[in-house]
Amino acid sequence: MALIGASLFPIAVKWVLIGRWKPRRIPLWSVAYVRFWCVRTLIVANPLARLTVGTPMYTLYLRALGAKIGPRTLICTRWVPICTDLLTVGADTVIRKETYLNGFRARDGAIETGPVAIGAGAFVGEHSTLDIGVRLGDTAQLGHASALHEGQSIPAGQRWHGSPARPAPAGCEYLTVPPTRCGRLRRVSYTLVMLLTLTATVGVAEVAVAGLLEARPALVHTLTGAGGPGSWTYYADGLEIAAAMVFGLALLGATLVPALSRVLSRPVRANTVYPLYGVRFTLQRAVARLASTRFTIALFGDSSAIVHYLKALGYRLAPIEQTGSNFGTMLKHEVPALSRVGTGTMVSDGLSMANAEYSSTSFRTALAAIGNHNYLGNNILYPAGGRTGDNCLLATKAMIPVSGPVRENTGLLGSPPSKSRGRSSATTASTTSPPGPGSGAASRPRTATTPGPWPCS
Structure with a gap:
């Protein structure tokens, strides 16, 4: 009941306080x-929004808030x-992750709302x-790491990319997966199973946590012999129990997460088309969430241990050229x-x-492969089939090309990326100045062939 109430309450508040935007x-x-x-x-805080992204239940949630979303x-x-x-949003449309379509913006001391x-x-x-x-027309495509500014419109059937977006070169295709059968029965069944699963897991967890909080004084006294809340030993022992749980979960996560992600990903074969909302779709979502756990990545990132943790997850890194900070603390x-x-x-923070x-x-x-002796800036999305090879500098937030040579x-700098005019803009880890503590490997690299800044257009 608590889960249902927490999910429906934001919807009711929206209609009471705002009505229609x-x-x-x-x-x-x-x-x-x-x-x-x-x-x-x-x-944003609604558990229904955080737990159901990428499922039919998520679109039902948005429709309940007033969005007009096709089947x-x-x-x-x-x-x-x-x-x-x-x-x-029209029927059969795909909106990939980490995309902003808020319907508002902050500008000149005000919040401006408008249609998308x-x-x-x-x-x-x-x-x-x-x-x-x-506006995007029917069957129009907007590429990765791109932006549509106010007033821009992509005509039906065209492919645009960049920030601000502009027509993409011929042969640039972002929707590359062929369709398959995925009927209404599959979608309804998946939604019902998800509802039952959330009720059985999240709901039970809420009841268990509430019971533990209610019984905490007696529980701590039973485990440690400490007095009630009036005793300082009560709080000291509580801190000890919390610290033991954190370190225990860190140890458990470092071993269980790699093992589970490898086991769960085995039934999902590469370059094979599967329908949505089936067993393999569920396994793939579980692997993505499990392997991208922020705690474990932050625990090992910016240290020499990160490459060994990523290898345990399944990354192909060999042979490893250790720099002490090959990856930052934010990786998906x-x-x-x-x-x-x-x-x-070397990879800075925010690689996806x-x-x-x-x-x-x-x-x-499909395989997403980054070449040898590259340097990647912050917040880069690297898609499967990215067209970059060895000895490249990929600047912060640069768009990775998916077509052409x-x-x-x-x-490469910007979106769409502009090419360097120099002989070589890449770096090798062996000639890179070591990053400072907490830098996310974001220090500017040096190269023996092209000293100084890279001349990018």
Whole structure:
């Protein structure tokens, strides 16, 4: 009951405080802004939004908030749209993860709300942003790491990419997974099973935690012999128990997460098309969530231990050229066993290995491979089939090309990426200045062949 109440409460508050969102300007710190802030906070914190991303239940949640979403739409972004009445998404559309389509923006001391319209059969790539007042036509595609600015519109059937978006070169295709059969019965069955699972797990966990909190004084006294809340030993023993649990979970996570991710990913074969909302879809989602656990990545990142942890997860790193900080503390991957990073490569924070591809009815996993002696800046999405090779500098937030020749011995900057004019813009880990503590390997690399800054256009 607690889970159901926590899921329905934000929906009810939205309709009571806001009603229907309309294009308007909300001055900061006004009463209207307070209502906006309350609704936004509750919508984002809803457990239904955090646990059901990428499933039919997530689209039902958005529809309950007022969004106009067509059938068979797949929405994978965890950034929940806020002004849902201004969001229109056509049937059979795919919106990949880490995409922003909030329906509002902050500008000049106010919150401005506006419409976001996406046609049927469209595609929005990962790490993309849709401003207010934009439109994608039917079967239009917006590439990864791209942005549509206010007033931009992609005509039906066209492929655009970049920030601001512009027409992509011929042969640039982002929706690459062929469709398969995924009927209404499969979607309804998956939703019902998910509801039962959440009720049986999250609901039981809530009851157990509430019971432990209620019985905490007696429990601590039984375990440690400490007095009640009036005794200082009560709090000291509570801290000891908490510390033991944290260190125990750290030890357990470092061994269980790699083992479970390897076992669960085995039934999902690479380059094989599977329908959504089946057993293999569930396994792939479980692997992505488990292997991207923030705690374990942060525990080993920015240290020499990270490469060994990633190898345990299934990364292909051999031969390892140890620098002491090959990867930062923020790293995401969907199938670790299909992630390959070449020797001598250094990675800053925020790398996302996108080795799972989706259509509105199907998905498949594929190898995402980064070449040897690369240097990657912060917040880079590297998709399966990325067209970069050895000895490359990939600047912060650069868009990785998915068509054309393989780029080698160069630097790529921006979205769409512009190419370096120099002979070589790459780096090797052996000639890189060591990063400082907590730097996420983001120190500027040096190269023996091209000293000084890289001349990027």
